[in-house]
Amino acid sequence: MANKLTFDAIVVGGGPAGTSAAITMARAGLQTILIERGRFAGAKNFFGGVLYTHALDAVLPDWQSRGPALERPVTDTGYWLLSPDSVLRFTQKSERFKKVPAESYTALRANFDPWFAQQAVDLGVLVITKTTVTGFLRDEKGRVIGVTTDRPDGDVYAPVVIIAEGVNNLLTQQLGLAKSDLPPRFVALSVKEYLGLPEKEVEARFGLSGPDEGVAIDVFGDATLGLPGTGFIYTDRAGISIGCGLLLEQLVINNLKPYEILARFKNHPIIKPYLEGAERLEYGAHLIPETGYDRMPTLYTDGVMVAGDAAGMVDALHREGTNLAMIAGKIAGETAVEAHKQRNFSAEFLKEYRRRLQDSFVLKDLKQYRRMTDFLDSTPHFMETYVNFANEAAYRYFTAHGMAKRDMEKEIIRLLTRRRSFLGVAVDMIKLLRGMRG
Amino acid sequence: MHTVVAIKQVPDTTNVRINPETGTLIREGVPAIINPYDLHAVELAVRLKERFGGKVTVITMGPPKAAEALIECVEQGADRCILITDRKFAAADTLATSYVLARAIEALQEEGPIDLYLFGLQAIDGDTAQVGPGVATRLNVPLITYALHIESIDPEARVAVVHRKTERGIEVLRTRLPALLTVLKEIAPVQRAPLANMIRAARYKPEVWSSTDPVAFDQAQIGIRGSPTVVGRAYTPAPRQAGDVIRVSELGLQECVRRALQNIQASGAIDLASIASAKRPTDGNGGEHS
Amino acid sequence: MTDEAAVKRIWVFIEQEEGRAHQVSWELMGAATKLSQELEGSRVEGVLLGYNVAHIAEEAYRYGASRVYLIDDPVLEKYRNLPYSIGASQLVQKYKPEIFLIGATTLGRDLGSSIATRVRTGLTADCTELAIDPNLKILAATRPTFGGNLMATILCRTHRPQMATVRPRVLPLPEPLPTATGELIREPLDLSEDDIPVQHVGFIPRTGGLNIEYADVIVAGGRGLGSPDGIKLLEELANLLGGVVGVSRPLVDAGWISYEHQVGQTGKTVRPKLYIAAGISGAVQHRVGMANSDFILAINTDPNAPIFQIASLGIVGDLYEVIPELINQVKAIHQGTERS
Ligand SMILES: Cc1cc2nc3c(=O)[nH]c(=O)nc-3n(C[C@H](O)[C@H](O)[C@H](O)COP(=O)(O)OP(=O)(O)OC[C@H]3O[C@@H](n4cnc5c(N)ncnc54)[C@H](O)[C@@H]3O)c2cc1C
């Protein structure tokens, strides 16, 4: 073998977390190599999804002038409660959403990730694709001093490695930072299709006045057969992203195939007209970690930090993940830069990474919603019961039946209690509040 | 030993989608890859370099995006890559393409001797297999198409013995060097590139040649002007007329098979009664020669 | 007397090896005859290169050539690109044909482009259909592109000859006219062995001798066979019908059978009289290799399998029931004919 390949820092994974870490370090002058197993960064990555500009601002302040690969700003957003034949919509449209840049944008990862990685390249990061990191190089004291890859003569050395490998965190596990694969209770499986539709058609169907408006909707209830999970519909520039995600455990228990659920969702009488004539351009499945604050892996060890999905940094309730990943990546990068200044890469020093995360929204939010997954897991009927009830109640409310209003109100209460006892409703609400409050 | 390889970036035809209304290709979202045969040509060139020393130069004529394909060649071990790109080259057919590649190669010859030219058997977007023979003819170098294996090669004595696959078997051909080979995939299995190559490739920028610089191409022979053939019409193939579909579950097994044989007989395709005496169409010589 | 210079010559390259003509040459002769009916003042002629091959000209007349140009020379004994392309190009330059058709065999594909480059004209490769454009009165050569997903009709407006190669077995073989004769024109070739940079130093004949491209009957199986044992069943039926076994690609990938048997985009193009597709779903990559078969019998358990869209007759059923029954009934037919 020729010269030892040595860098100041190694990043594993070219998703939002890894690229943010690499950008942060390169800008501080560290010789950084980012290793990505896909054909290009983003080749197999995929999400709903919505990107948040606060995170882009933090990582790449001049992102707007770099021609970002985004689809539409989100100007109309909220929840749809879907019963088998109706929908109740809680969405907001506001003039406040119209500022530039918007708070959030829909995006396609196959476009966004390569753009983001290209910014890293432009800032001096060496991005190596089609190469999988397989393990770690250690010094005599067992400290990580580099990685091995699946290429001939593929060892790379650096005093610090940032792992941003995503939800299948094999490397994190290899280091013993995560116990094992997440149990099916704490992973959601999502399937999504990206459907092509002419720009004007997207706008007509969703009541948008042009490319500067877009919709992001989470759909509860019948989208996932009433099981714990969500459906989603986002408008892209010339297309629609539609998908749904369910806890893996629910899929197993109920012997469901995610594609069948999505097919059913797409055929729902309320949903179908939005999709008529659209052509499927892309589809795929991806896991979402619902690890929760209490089960998060250890975030650092000697010479290593873990960021993003690999560390379970997803706030499923608010469909936030990329922003947590980007901020965590940035903080890990900053910590690596500090470590270089101090020439100290020990776990003791890298603890600083976790401390800074604790000060940021990343760990604060994750802590607050620590019980959300448990709530859904222990209340599998929640979606079905309340979503269907809400639709039924609304139907009565909005139509005239020649019935006294007071009788109708009683009737509505009866509808609910027929589905779930008073006590049950009370317990559900308390659990929900706990899930939200942390 | 200096080998020049010509490669083409092509859409991955396994992902091709056709717009059913216009009958045109939807290129959007179709990943571009190196023509699979060309990958093996590059690999062979790199193996030869490992054996004899020397260098590997890769050229392509294509849109700016084709630089990606060249960078993949550096990953595989190519030393120098040239992207010949200019709007004026657009819509070239094989005659115009072979002109450009041959002219570019002549310019490279002026820099120093070249021992071998490698092309893929065919590009999977058009499947023409014409560019390699066209370039060999223009350069006036020996041509061996369907090259399967290099039995021996001697850059000093300037000869090689090459196996060429035909319908009937394998021809063993001795050729003078430099020669031009169009290769089958068997010529060299693609090996996984070492990491150092990946790093070199990540930093590599291909040379870019235009239609005037550094080579002045004859403008009458390039692009659409230099292409005698034009596409008159493109359309999705008409589906073959489907016949009846019968079900064993409805008609029963015997009746289905009886009808099938009856239909075959009635179509006149073959005569089931006389076929028993017919010979199998394989007589050691390959039955194609009557 | 026609004015020889004004004749629109439609040329067919007569491919031969070891003194035997390749069938594709006669398929092309048939196509050329049809084209000449659409093109006023045209005539079908053959081009024959080789050593001691004059006898093949007789055959060419029977398939429709009114004239054959022959270069008979020792350097042409075995095919090599240089002498063949120089010889053929000289003929083109001298006689200025309007159209020049060549079989898209390994030989024809090697040769065609070299000739086109020497005489600087256009060549359309691997055509599946030839016609005369009714308005322009020029060759409209249609070929599949992008892995058979799209058909393109290619024109060559200003350059002559208009050249095309055509895959074997795509066009029908015409009936020969036993009494037809024609004119043989011999031309010299001014090349010596020393001028030729490539020599034949050996030949390794293909073993197995299977040639599914030229089989009249193909019994083909796909992943629906479920196990390599299913191939034996196909063989039994194929033997009975005087045919050979074909397969879809997954079976070759799985190592159940050799590549020679693969039908499709990356396998062989076949055009048998009878193609039986058992347990084959009918992916486009498979269909492009067999959709020109005269009669397609599809057997599949899935009534929605795309193969049924191109089948002359489809049987929805288990191949492990249908094929044994086919074997029974074909045997019965054979016994019936033997008895009578
Ligand atoms: C259906 C769905 C919808 C979502 N919607 C949203 C949304 O609307 N908004 C939002 O903010 N978030 C959303 N998320 C979550 C978000 O996608 C993730 O939280 C985010 O992508 C995490 O980023 P990451 O960089 O940690 O991991 P990833 O994006 O998964 O990137 C990991 C990268 O590492 C590479 N890699 C892995 N292992 C190796 C290895 N050994 N060697 C080299 N490379 C390796 C992978 O190829 C990949 O490129 C959604 C997720 C899903 C599945």
Ligand SMILES: Cc1cc2nc3c(=O)[nH]c(=O)nc-3n(C[C@H](O)[C@H](O)[C@H](O)COP(=O)(O)OP(=O)(O)OC[C@H]3O[C@@H](n4cnc5c(N)ncnc54)[C@H](O)[C@@H]3O)c2cc1C
């Ligand atoms: C670049 C590229 C090139 C390719 N080239 C080729 C090629 O040259 N040739 C080729 O064939 N493919 C080719 N393919 C593969 C092609 O896309 C298909 O995957 C392949 O043809 C499918 O083979 P199949 O029909 O045998 O299998 P499947 O698609 O799995 O179909 C099996 C069928 O068997 C049926 N079946 C199952 N059990 C039974 C039973 N007991 N009785 C009756 N029916 C049964 C099923 O209903 C099903 O329809 C290529 C693919 C690519 C990407």
Ligand SMILES: Nc1ncnc2c1ncn2[C@@H]1O[C@H](COP(=O)(O)O)[C@@H](O)[C@H]1O
């Ligand atoms: N535009 C091009 N640039 C470089 N090489 C090409 C180009 N087109 C074709 N080739 C080469 O010629 C081979 C045959 O291509 P084709 O004749 O188009 O089937 C390819 O495998 C390449 O090696």
